[in-house]
Amino acid sequence: MYKGTPSRIRKVLYALIIALGLLCVRLVFVQLGAAKPLSDIASSQYRLVVSLLPKRGVIYDRNLKELAITINLSSIFAEPFKVKDKGLASEKLANVLGISKDEIYKKLSQKKGFAWLGRKVSPDTARAVRALNIKGIDFIKEPQRVYPNGVLASHILGFTDIDNNGIEGLELRFDKYLKGVMGYRYSIRDAKQREVPGYEYKEILPIDGDNMVLTIDSLILSLAETELENGYEKYNAKGACIIVMDPYTGDILALSNRPNFDPNNASSSPPDFRRNRAVCDFFEPGSSFKIVTASGLLEEKAVKPSDKFFCENGEYRWYGHTYHDHKPHGWLEFRDVIKFSSNIGTMKAAQRLGKDRLYKYIKKFGFGVKTGIELPGEVNGITTHPGTWSKLSLCSISMGQEVAVTAIQLACAMSVLANGGNLVKPRIVQAIQDRTGHAVEKFESKKPQKVISKETAKEMRDILRSVVDSGTAELAEVEGYFPAGKTGTAQKVEPNGTYSHRKFTASFIGFVPYLDPKFVIVVMMDEPRPFYYGGVVCTPVFKKVAAQLMSYRKILPKELEIGDKREAKKNNR
Numbered sequence: 356m357y358k359g360t361p362s363r364i365r366k367v368l369y370a371l372i373i374a375l376g377l378l379c380v381r382l383v384f385v386q387l388g389a390a391k392p393l394s395d396i397a398s399s400q401y402r403l404v405v406s407l408l409p410k411r412g413v414i415y416d417r418n419l420k421e422l423a424i425t426i427n428l429s430s431i432f433a434e435p436f437k438v439k440d441k442g443l444a445s446e447k448l449a450n451v452l453g454i455s456k457d458e459i460y461k462k463l464s465q466k467k468g469f470a471w472l473g474r475k476v477s478p479d480t481a482r483a484v485r486a487l488n489i490k491g492i493d494f495i496k497e498p499q500r501v502y503p504n505g506v507l508a509s510h511i512l513g514f515t516d517i518d519n520n521g522i523e524g525l526e527l528r529f530d531k532y533l534k535g536v537m538g539y540r541y542s543i544r545d546a547k548q549r550e551v552p553g554y555e556y557k558e559i560l561p562i563d564g565d566n567m568v569l570t571i572d573s574l575i576l577s578l579a580e581t582e583l584e585n586g587y588e589k590y591n592a593k594g595a596c597i598i599v600m601d602p603y604t605g606d607i608l609a610l611s612n613r614p615n616f617d618p619n620n621a622s623s624s625p626p627d628f629r630r631n632r633a634v635c636d637f638f639e640p641g642s643s644f645k646i647v648t649a650s651g652l653l654e655e656k657a658v659k660p661s662d663k664f665f666c667e668n669g670e671y672r673w674y675g676h677t678y679h680d681h682k683p684h685g686w687l688e689f690r691d692v693i694k695f696s697s698n699i700g701t702m703k704a705a706q707r708l709g710k711d712r713l714y715k716y717i718k719k720f721g722f723g724v725k726t727g728i729e730l731p732g733e734v735n736g737i738t739t740h741p742g743t744w745s746k747l748s749l750c751s752i753s754m755g756q757e758v759a760v761t762a763i764q765l766a767c768a769m770s771v772l773a774n775g776g777n778l779v780k781p782r783i784v785q786a787i788q789d790r791t792g793h794a795v796e797k798f799e800s801k802k803p804q805k806v807i808s809k810e811t812a813k814e815m816r817d818i819l820r821s822v823v824d825s826g827t828a829e830l831a832e833v834e835g836y837f838p839a840g841k842t843g844t845a846q847k848v849e850p851n852g853t854y855s856h857r858k859f860t861a862s863f864i865g866f867v868p869y870l871d872p873k874f875v876i877v878v879m880m881d882e883p884r885p886f887y888y889g890g891v892v893c894t895p896v897f898k899k900v901a902a903q904l905m906s907y908r909k910i911l912p913k914e915l916e917i918g919d920k921r922e923a924k925k926n927n928r
Contacts, residue, residue, distance in 0.1 A: 409535030410498045411519050412564035414512060416573045417606075417785065421503060423512050423526070423618075425519075427496040429481035431473040435463050437491030444489050448472065451483045463491075474517055475499045500526075502618045508576060510631040511569070511610055511730065511783065514618035522621070523629060525567065525784070528731045532787050532795065535564035565795050568785045570606035575599055578903045579609040583878070586896040587613040590883035596633040596762050597896065598877040599904070602770035602866060604800045605779035607728070608874070610763075634726075634733040637759040638860045638881070641845030642696045642827075643889070644755030646768060646815065646864075648705050649693050651716035654811045657707040660690040660818065664700040671699040674746045678702065681844070681888075690818045694826035696842060698754045705753035710741040713753060719806045720768045721778050722760055728781040729798065736760045755845060756854075762862075766877045769840070769864045772819065773872035776812040777803035820869050831865060831894035833901045835912020840865020840876075840897070842889035847882070858882050863893035867901040870913065874904055 414423035431452070438444050445460040452459070452473050462470040473480065475497050484492065500515045502508075513524020521530035538561030579597050587595040592613070599609035612632040616624035630636070652658045669683030680697050692700030705713060717723065723738030737759035744752075751757045763781055771778050780801040787795040807815075819839035822828045827842045843862035846854040862879045866872040878893040878900075886892055905912075 407538035407540060407559075407561045408497050408519060409537065409561035410563040411500055411515070411535065412533040412566040414525065414533075414567045414569065416569055416571045416576075417608075418572065419568070420573045422508055422569070422571070422573070424501050424503060425498045426501055428475040428499045429478070429494045430471065430475055430497045431481070431484055431492065431494055433463055433470045433472050434468060434491045434493065435465055435470060436468065438463050438489065439491075444492070447487050447489065448484065448492070451480065451487065452476075504573070505619065506615045506617050507573070507580060508571060508611075509615050509618045510612045510629070510633070511571065512618055513731075514621040524618075524631070524730065525569075528729060529567060529784070529787065533564040533567065536562040538562070563790060566788045566790070568788060570608065570783050570785055571610070572608045574907060575904065576609040576611065578907075579900050580611045580615075582896045582899045582903075583611055583613060585899075586878070586880065586892060590880060590886060590892045592880040592883040592892075594632055594636075594881035596636075596877075596879050597900070598633055598762055598766045598875075599900065600766045600770060600781065600875045600877075602773035602872055602875045603779065605767070605770070605781045605803075606800070607781055607783040610783070631730060631732060632879075632881075633762045634728060634730050635761075636881075637734055637736045637761050638879075639756055639758065639845040639848070640760045640765065640862060641755040641843040641860065641889070642698070643765060643841050643843030643862045643864050644758065644760070645693055645696065645701050645753070646772065646819070646841050647716055647720050647722070648701055648708070648713060648753040649689075649818065650720070650772070650807050650811060650815055651713055652689070652704055652708050653814050654716070654807045655708060655712055657712075658689050658704050660688065660814060662689045662704075663687065664689065664692055664697075664703045666692070666697045666699045666703075669699070671702070673702070673750055676747055678750065690821065693818050693841070694821045696822075696827045701754050702750035705749055708753075710744055710749045713749065714738075714741045716806075717752075717758070719778070719804075720771060722758065722764055722768070726761075726763050726767055726781050727801075728763055729784045733763070734761060736764060755843060762877050762879050765862070765864050765879075766875055769866060769875045769877070771806045772812050772815045773866040773875055774803070774812075775809045776805060776807040778806050779803045816869065816872075819865070823865070827888075827890040828863060828865070828894050830890060831863060831897045831901075833867060833898055833905065836867050836901065836905055836910070837869035837913065838865050838867035838897070838901055839869050842894065844888045844890075859887040861887055861889040861892050863889045863897050865897055865901075867904070868910065868913070873908065873910065874901070876900055 411425045416422055441460055441463040445456045448459050449456040513526040514522055515526050516522055521527040538559045541557045579599055583595055583597045595613040597611050600607055610633050614628045616628045663686050665686050666684035669680040671678045678698055680699055684697050687700050717738055722736055725733045725735055748757055784798045786797045789795055816839055822841055823831050823838050828840055831838055841864055845860045847858040849855045860881055861883050864877045866875045876897050878896045880892050883892045
């Protein structure tokens with residue numbers, strides 16, 4: 356710079372040099388440090404990515420009645436850069452969506468190209484938002500899981516979350532089949548935030564989920580749930596469950612618990628209501644477990660049905676502990692020991708079997724291990740090895756104490772007697788099918804395992820028939836169909852390890868008809884009151900369900916069947 360240059364010009368030049376230096380520094384900073392963040396901001400302003408959810412597969416019952424379906428609802432989203440007056444838009448949207456104005460404003464002020472305002476809203480809400488006609492607010496269709504029968508089968512089906520992910524029940528267990536594959540839509544926008552058609556536009560369509568066919572019969576489940584609900588309310592029970600099962604195939608025709616919940620609004624019910632008690636809860640079965648002891652004794656020929664046992668008039672002391680019967684008995688034949696559910700007679704007979712052989716039949720009947728049913732959360736129950744048994748254990752276990760079982764295990768155990776001696780694996784899913792009806796995976800009935808002989812099973816069926824005919828389960832009688840079964844009433848264990856005199860688990864496990872069993876039915880109630888005997892609170896539920904099953908399947912009472920045959924023979928003469 357020349358000496359003669361005016362000072363004013365020199366100052367301007369210095370200022371320009373400094374400004375240039377600052378610009379260079381800024382350029383270096385942008386190039387080396389801020390390029391990526393700024394590029395991301397720019398990308399978010401002109402690139403739009405929208406997820407496309409697949410349609411979740413349908414769940415059907417065995418007759419292809421829909422139990423879980425998917426419908427499309429509108430979800431509302433914002434493109435913040437398109438919304439001009441964010442304050443006014445927030446105020447209008449808040450009134451319709453029921454969300455605070457501040458929360459909406461925060462979403463509209465984000466430096467993003469996309470923000471959810473409402474997921475799967477009602478048609479009325481969607482129409483109201485459309486009527487506002489706010490630029491930058493748009494809609495996309497999303498699938499919503501719906502259970503058209505409400506609470507029916509809720510513990511079997513489970514439910515999903517807002518993104519259609521399975522959370523409980525079969526929805527969780529078979530989520531990978533049902534949910535399908537996510538799709539995406541990519542597009543480019545110009546400087547005015549308008550979508551540029553045909554330029555770098557790409558759409559990957561979602562793949563819908565597979566369908567599922569269950570073994571459940573909706574009509575049988577409905578009538579079972581109705582009768583269980585009536586018994587549950589009548590006896591003020593803490594909880595209850597019912598299972599209806601085909602004793603030959605293991606197909607679960609009905610399974611229900613109380614309390615229950617509506618899977619369409621699962622969050623409104625406490626977690627305890629959503630627990631599948633039939634497979635997740637274990638309990639001491641009490642006298643229902645005597646079917647195992649009696650079967651082992653007869654199979655090993657340790658007793659004959661006519662062998663007599665002295666039942667000590669209701670009070671029996673063994674190794675310092677006193678056992679009782681609910682009613683005093685003197686001498687009883689073994690068949691009557693089971694018929695009248697004598698604890699003392701059962702434990703005396705069990706001493707002939709011994710702990711090792713009793714344990715063998717406990718395992719053969721499937722206790723202490725999971726049944727393998729497709730429902731999530733199944734537990735093993737509790738059985739201990741004879742090596743750990745005390746001097747009291749043989750007597751206690753023989754009558755259903757010191758052992759814990761699940762309702763589904765009891766159903767399988769009773770099926771052994773109903774079907775002639777075989778343990779079947781329970782099944783609640785028949786098949787997974789794609790959208791064309793082609794089977795992706797089949798769940799065939801497993802080959803049953805032999806537990807006892809046909810002769811022993813027949814002897815046990817005769818004994819269990821007497822339980823209903825004139826024993827502890829007379830309230831289970833269904834005229835003309837001669838059901839058979841076993842009652843159970845078990846004291847619950849208190850936190851201090853002693854047996855409660857106020858809390859009981861009541862049960863009845865049975866089958867019908869007697870001559871040709873079609874159904875095994877298990878009814879269990881947790882802490883019923885004021886009555887708590889299985890023969891009082893559970894048998895009426897069994898009776899009503901069994902009677903309706905006979906009508907539904909058009910199975911004639913034996914007397915009518917014989918009469919019809921005689922009439923037909925007479926007419927053919």
